[in-house]
Amino acid sequence: MAVSPIVAVEIGTSKVVALVGELREDGHVVITGMGEAASSGVRKGEIVDLENAAVCVRSVLGMAEQSGNVYIRQVYLAVSGGHIQSVINRGTVPVLDRRVGITSEDVEQVMEVARAVNLAPDREILHTICRHYCIDDQERVLKPVGMDGAKLSLDVLVVHGVRTRINNTVRVIKNLPVAVQDVAFSGLCSALAVLRTEQKKSGVVVIDLGGGTTNYLAYADGVVAAAGALGVGGDHITNDVALAFNIPTSQAETLKRGSGSALVQATGSSPRVTLPPEVGFPGRTVSVKALQTVIHARVQEILTMIFRRLEREALLHQIGAGVVLTGGGAHLKGMVELAEQVFGLPCSIGTPINVNGLASVTGRPEYATCCGLVLYGFKTSAERPGGSSFFRGLWRGLFGRQ
Amino acid sequence: MSRVKILVAGVGSAGARIVDRTAEALAGAVPVAAIDTDGRTLAEVHATAKIQIGMSRTGGFGSGGDAELGRMAAEDDLEMVRALLTDVHLAILVAGLGGGTGSGATPVIVKAAQEAGATTLCVATLPFDFEGPQRKAVADRARARLRDACDALVAVPNERLVEVVGDRGVPETFARTEELIGEAVSCLCKLITRPGYIRLGFADLRQVISRSGGACTLGYGSGRGADKAQQALAGLLKSPLLEQGRVLESSRCMLVGIQGGADLTVKEITEIMKGLSAQAAKDCHISMGTVIEDTWNERLAITVVASEAALSMAEDLQQSGETESELDLEGETIKVRRKAGVAQAKLQFDAASRGRFKDIEPTILDGEDLDIPTFVRKRIPIEK
Numbered sequence: 001m002a003v004s005p006i007v008a009v010e011i012g013t014s015k016v017v018a019l020v021g022e023l024r025e026d027g028h029v030v031i032t033g034m035g036e037a038a039s040s041g042v043r044k045g046e047i048v049d050l051e052n053a054a055v056c057v058r059s060v061l062g063m064a065e066q067s068g069n070v071y072i073r074q075v076y077l078a079v080s081g082g083h084i085q086s087v088i089n090r091g092t093v094p095v096l097d098r099r100v101g102i103t104s105e106d107v108e109q110v111m112e113v114a115r116a117v118n119l120a121p122d123r124e125i126l127h128t129i130c131r132h133y134c135i136d137d138q139e140r141v142l143k144p145v146g147m148d149g150a151k152l153s154l155d156v157l158v159v160h161g162v163r164t165r166i167n168n169t170v171r172v173i174k175n176l177p178v179a180v181q182d183v184a185f186s187g188l189c190s191a192l193a194v195l196r197t198e199q200k201k202s203g204v205v206v207i208d209l210g211g212g213t214t215n216y217l218a219y220a221d222g223v224v225a226a227a228g229a230l231g232v233g234g235d236h237i238t239n240d241v242a243l244a245f246n247i248p249t250s251q252a253e254t255l256k257r258g259s260g261s262a263l264v265q266a267t268g269s270s271p272r273v274t275l276p277p278e279v280g281f282p283g284r285t286v287s288v289k290a291l292q293t294v295i296h297a298r299v300q301e302i303l304t305m306i307f308r309r310l311e312r313e314a315l316l317h318q319i320g321a322g323v324v325l326t327g328g329g330a331h332l333k334g335m336v337e338l339a340e341q342v343f344g345l346p347c348s349i350g351t352p353i354n355v356n357g358l359a360s361v362t363g364r365p366e367y368a369t370c371c372g373l374v375l376y377g378f379k380t381s382a383e384r385p386g387g388s389s390f391f392r393g394l395w396r397g398l399f400g401r402q
Numbered sequence: 403m404s405r406v407k408i409l410v411a412g413v414g415s416a417g418a419r420i421v422d423r424t425a426e427a428l429a430g431a432v433p434v435a436a437i438d439t440d441g442r443t444l445a446e447v448h449a450t451a452k453i454q455i456g457m458s459r460t461g462g463f464g465s466g467g468d469a470e471l472g473r474m475a476a477e478d479d480l481e482m483v484r485a486l487l488t489d490v491h492l493a494i495l496v497a498g499l500g501g502g503t504g505s506g507a508t509p510v511i512v513k514a515a516q517e518a519g520a521t522t523l524c525v526a527t528l529p530f531d532f533e534g535p536q537r538k539a540v541a542d543r544a545r546a547r548l549r550d551a552c553d554a555l556v557a558v559p560n561e562r563l564v565e566v567v568g569d570r571g572v573p574e575t576f577a578r579t580e581e582l583i584g585e586a587v588s589c590l591c592k593l594i595t596r597p598g599y600i601r602l603g604f605a606d607l608r609q610v611i612s613r614s615g616g617a618c619t620l621g622y623g624s625g626r627g628a629d630k631a632q633q634a635l636a637g638l639l640k641s642p643l644l645e646q647g648r649v650l651e652s653s654r655c656m657l658v659g660i661q662g663g664a665d666l667t668v669k670e671i672t673e674i675m676k677g678l679s680a681q682a683a684k685d686c687h688i689s690m691g692t693v694i695e696d697t698w699n700e701r702l703a704i705t706v707v708a709s710e711a712a713l714s715m716a717e718d719l720q721q722s723g724e725t726e727s728e729l730d731l732e733g734e735t736i737k738v739r740r741k742a743g744v745a746q747a748k749l750q751f752d753a754a755s756r757g758r759f760k761d762i763e764p765t766i767l768d769g770e771d772l773d774i775p776t777f778v779r780k781r782i783p784i785e786k
Contacts, residue, residue, distance in 0.1 A: 043762050082765050231765035232772045239757040240775035244784050249758055290785045297776040305767065 005032065005070055006381070008373035009061070010078040010186065011053060011169060013042050013212025013235060014328065017367065018060045018075070020068030021355065021374030029375055031357030033068015035060035044231045045080035045186075045213035047168040054175040061178065074179040076377040078369050079126070079169050080186040080213045082231025084161040088131070089117040092153040102135070102144045106152050114156040124163035126185050131155040131223045140221075159185050159227050182380060187215030187227055189372030192379075194326050194350030194365075195219070202320035206350065207306060207339070208369060209329025211235050216306050220318035230305060234329045237298050244294045245286050251275050255291060256332070262299040263334035264292045292334075299332070303342040322346035328366040406604040408591055409490045409520075411435040413508045414472070415443040415464070416498025416527060416580070422447040423584025424496075424591070432591045435486055437511065439475050439503045440464035451486060455479040455507060465502025469540050472506020483511055487518040492594070492604060494587060495522065495552070500529035500537035505544035512551040521608055522552040525587060525620065527579070528559040546780075550769060554611040556618045556707060558583060558643065565642040566622070586622050589705040592693040593659045600671070602659065602691025610657045610689065610707060617781070619649045621706035630662075630702040631670035635677045638704050650681040653708040658690045663699035666692065674704060 003023045010017050020033035037060050041049030065072050091114025095106055115128050133141040135149035144152055166183065173180050190208040200219040208215040212233045218226040234256075241260070242252035259273045273291070277283030310316055322345040325335055330349045339347040352362050352371035361367045410432055412421030418436035425434040425448050436449035441462040444452045454462060456475020465471040476483070487493060493515040497504035508524065515522045526548060529537045549555050560579060567578035593602045610618070621644040625633025639647045650656070658678060660671060675690060682688065756764070759773035766772070770779060777784055 043759075044765065048762060230767070230772075235758070236773065236775075239759060239773075240777065243757045243775050244777065287785055293782060294775070294777050294784060297780060297782050301772075301776045301780075 003378070003381070005068065006374050006377035007061075007064065007068075007070070007072050007075045008078070008189075008370050008377060009057065009075045009173065010189075010370045010373065011042060011047070011057060011172060012039055012080070012210060012369075013045050013233065015039050015211070015366075016053075016056045016060045017370045018057075018064035018072075019361065019367070019370045019374055020064050020070055020072075021357075021371075021378070023378050029355045029357075029378060031355055031361050031371065031374065033064050033066075033070065034358060034361055035063030035065075035067065037063075039211075043212060044082060044233070044235070045210065045229070046083075046165050047172060050168065050172060050175070053172045057172055058176055061176070072178060074181045075173060076373050077169060077173060077180050077183045078186045078189055078373050079161065079166050079183050080210065080215060080229055080369075081161065081165055082213060082229055083165055084126070084159065084185055084187075084215075084227075084229040086157055086159045086227040087117060087119075088155060088157055089114055090134075090153055090155050091116070092151055094151050095149055098148070098150065101146050101148045102152055104145055107133075107145060107154075110152050110154045111156075114154040115158070117156075117158045117160075119158075119160055122163055123160045124166055125158055125160050126166070126183065127157075127159040127188060129157045129159070129224050131157055131225075157224050157227065159188070161185075181377070184373055184376045185215070185227065185229075186210070186213075186369045187217045187229060188224075189370070189376055190215065190326050190350075190368040191217045191219070191224075191372065192375045193352040193354055193368045193372030194324055196353070197222075199321040199324070203315075203318045204321040205306075205310065205319055205323045205343075205345075207303070207323060207325050208327040209233060209302075209325060209332075209335075210327045210369075214302050214306070214327075214329070216309075218310060218313075218315050218319065220315055225315055225318070226310060226313050228309060230302065232298075232302055232305075234332075237295055237329075237332075240294050240298050241291065244290070245284075247275060247284070247286075248281055251281065255286065256295065259288050259291055260295045260332060261292045261334040262296055262332050262338040264289060264296050265334065295332070296334075296338070299329075299335070299338060300342060303339055307342050316343075316345075319343075319345055322348065324348055324350035326350040326365040326368040330365040406492065406594055407490050408432045408492045408494065408594060409435060409486060410494045410496065410587060410591060411437055411486070411511065412447075412449070413437045413495060413497040413511055414501055414504025415440055416501065417496045417504055417508075418443050418447045418449070420496045420498075420525075420527075420580045420584045420587070421449060423581050424588040425449050427585060427588035428591055431595055433486075437476075437483065437503075437507065438464070439472065439507075453479070453482050453486070455482070455503075465506065467537070467540075468502045469506035469544060472502040472504070473510055474506075475503065476507035476510035480510065480514055484514055484518065487515050487520060490515070490518060490520045492607070493518075493520040493522050494525065494590065496525045496583065496587060498527045498529075499541035499544045499548075500533060501540075505540050509544065509547040509551050512548060516551065516553075521611060523554050523556070523590075523607075523611060524548050524552040525556045525558065525583060527563070527583065528557055528561075530560045530564070549617065554618050556620045558620050562642040582622055583620075585703065586620055586705045589659045589661050589693060589703065590707070592661070592695075593691045596693060599694070600690065600692045602657070602689055606689040606691070607657060607707075609687075610655050610709060618707050618709055619644060619653075621649070621708065622703065624701070624703040626701050630700065631673050634702050634704045635674050638706065639677065639681060644706070644708065647681050649708055650678070650686075650706075651683060653682065653686055655687045656682065656689070656706055656708040658688060659693060659705040660690070660702065661693040661695060661698065661705070662702040664694060664696060665699050666694060666702065670702070678706070 005022045018035040041052035093110045133144045134153040191206040201222045203220045205218045210233045215229045238252045272285040274285045355371045412418040434449045435451040437453045439456045497508040563579040623634040623638025756773045
């Protein structure tokens with residue numbers, strides 16, 4: 001095999017997943033191994049108990065080694081959390097020698113300048129994604145090398161997060177005899193896994209509804225236009241249900257999955273569901289309508305917050321291909337319909353389509369992030385044959401037009 | 403002479419028309435301002451100060467229902483509004499939500515009033531159902547912003563008002579609803595500014611405001627003739643404004659103003675207060691005051707401001723200790739105290755309803771703690 005397999009690890013709020021992916025000669029990525037366990041020590045996508053999280057990851061990596069028949073020494077890691085934000089920055093440089101036109105040196109130079117975005121001292125850049133070049137007043141230039149112009153500008157989208165929190169996720173792995181090759185924003189990974197090129201060209205929003213966080217990423221005109229995360233997710237829905245009916249969290253989770261819906265479908269004299277008694281819980285019945293009202297309020301709020309953010313960035317009219325929902329939350333009934341109401345755009349559920357292999361993984365939205373991370377691993381390692389020395393380095397072209 | 407400086411301001415056309423009534427009733431005792439983008443409305447009202455905002459953007463023809471335009475108009479001309487608010491202790495802002503100026507400009511003006519150190523009470527009418535979902539959505543958004551911004555928001559759905567005044571011709575219906583709110587607001591002002599026999603001060607109002615948790619309901623009932631007290635009480639309790647008295651049952655704190663002529667008797671007051679106490683929860687804190695108008699013989703009106711949200715007992719106790727003490731009327735002191743009260747309210751709330759997120763760092767976005775269930779924050783009733 002020419003390229004060694006890539007292992008992707010996502011330490012999520014509800015589950016820890018590791019996937020082993022191999023690159024076949026025909027260019028397809030095949031998932032050959034996986035490990036999964038219920039998560040502990042993670043809240044809202046961030047590590048709160050390093051030790052427990054490490055135990056979890058260790059067992060998951062063990063499973064992945066066995067099923068994928070590999071020995072894992074290094075992994076790619078997905079990071080998430082409400083602290084992750086994005087900002088668009090424009091860098092401008094004068095063209096060095098106007099007689100020869102723009103050279104690759106000018107391009108290097110403008111990238112350096114565009115990357116140097118002013119962030120608060122506690123923040124760290126996760127990704128710098130090139131959007132488009134601009135020569136003098138000519139916007140949206142794709143490949144500037146060789147062109148004539150006095151000044152060259154570059155728009156980049158900088159995805160950044162709080163350094164200590166990113167590092168804490170990395171530290172979970174560092175406690176194990178495994179190295180971290182690179183980290184990537186979960187929302188970006190999900191988009192890589194579920195989107196087709198046509199969708200990116202006509203503009204699309206991917207919303208990954210996770211357990212503790214909701215990540216989103218928008219493409220407009222083939223390039224990433226916005227990215228971000230909210231520290232609110234499926235756990236909040238469960239918590240709302242538990243508080244509304246004063247029932248244990250485990251019961252609330254069952255209720256959410258069984259009778260929950262993002263839309264209030266039950267009418268007037270609504271049916272009730274019975275929760276069977278168990279130790280320390282006397283059992284009770286809950287009105288389906290009330291349950292759906294609680295869930296609807298929360299999900300609508302999450303979607304509306306993302307809608308508002310995209311509205312603020314004036315992106316909505318550039319989204320032709322609609323909204324793709326993924327992550328475990330996409331299983332919630334009525335999700336697509338509610339998203340259509342909120343965004344006024346066609347919505348669908350996205351499963352990892354750009355990978356093959358284990359059917360239990362590729363057909364399910366909750367594995368989108370991890371599958372995408374495998375893809376991310378292959379794409380970045382192909383772009384920098386030198387290996388992993390360029391940790392969190394500049395990442396060029398991958399999300400631009402190809 | 404009163405040392406408490408009050409400003410009543412009507413924002414938007416509906417607000418301006420309502421304060422027109424208030425201005426009439428108050429006859430100059432309290433400054434009344436009308437703030438609107440539409441020059442015609444301003445020309446019609448009798449306010450002591452009229453401010454036309456957003457001339458440069460609207461050309462003086464109103465905001466055409468665009469709340470964003472209303473907001474920008476207020477921001478453009480905020481200096482003029484600020485000048486009105488200097489040294490004001492209590493700002494009562496009246497607006498009709500659903501249109502452009504009322505929905506857009508009011509939150510901006512409330513914020514300016516807060517910054518000027520005033521306690522802000524906002525009385526807002528919500529659009530009729532027939533005005534359509536668009537205006538309702540605008541109103542709901544404005545209402546949410548106001549609830550965050552001001553110390554207490556009294557929201558009055560127009561639909562309920564019509565039930566009070568009865569189905570009449572359109573001009574009369576509107577006139578009567580405006581009159582009703584205008585009267586209620588003027589009654590509040592009089593309670594505070596006039597030395598009555600049973601006096602209700604600024605401190606009492608402030609206490610209701612700080613205990614209300616931000617949302618209040620307005621009730622109004624009036625009567626004439628020999629059994630005017632009975633009439634007014636029955637009207638108040640049956641009134642859809644208080645949901646046929648249901649609001650009183652759950653309210654923790656209410657302020658009652660009784661307005662009458664020189665013939666108002668102690669017996670009548672006792673009757674009214676008995677009737678109200680019977681409806682209210684046992685531990686409800688009731689503050690009462692009277693206003694005597696010489697021209698109001700054979701006439702009586704009751705105005706009730708009742709809190710909707712119930713705060714915990716412990717907190718009530720903590721707060722009552724503070725507010726019952728003599729009030730220091732220097733702007734700064736008031737502001738500091740009020741802020742302390744708000745912070746307490748939030749802490750209580752957090753511990754009670756964050757569930758599994760109790761001990762971890764909250765997710766705060768745009769001033770809202772997202773770990774608290776959405777239905778709690780938006781006050782969506784859930785059938786248990």
